[in-house]
C-alpha cells in the first residue's frame with residue numbers, strides 16, 4: 583500500500599492513480615492538479631500530455647519533461663490557494679508549491695496554475711511562476 587505522493591493522506595490507488603490510469607475523471611481542478619503532480623513523480627509524461635489543454639500542450643518538450651521528472655526526487659506538494667475549479671465551474675486556479683531535490687539541492691516550484699475544462703474534462707491550461 584503506497585500513500586499518494588500528492589500528500590492527500592489517501593492511498594495512491596484511492597487517490598491519483600485511477601485518474602492517471604483513466605478509470606476516473608478529476609472532479610475538481612485541484613484533483614487534476616494533484617494527479618499531475620503525482621504523474622510528475624511517476625514521470626508519466628503520457629498522462630501529463632493528456633491532461634494538458636490541446637492549445638498549450640508542450641508536445642515538443644515531451645522527452646525533456648520525462649528526463650527532468652526522472653532526474654529529480656519529489657519531496658511533496660502543498661496547495662496554497664485556489665479559486666473556482668469546482669465540479670460546476672469551467673475554469674479554476676490552483677496555487678501550489680512542489681518541493682524536489684535536483685542535483686543534490688533542495689528546490690521548489692511555486693506556481694499559479696490555470697485549469698479549464700476541455701471536452702467536459704479538467705485540463706491544465708498554463709501556469710505562472712511566483
Ligand SMILES: [Zn+2]
Nearest residue numbers: 586588597598
Ligand atoms: Zn493523490
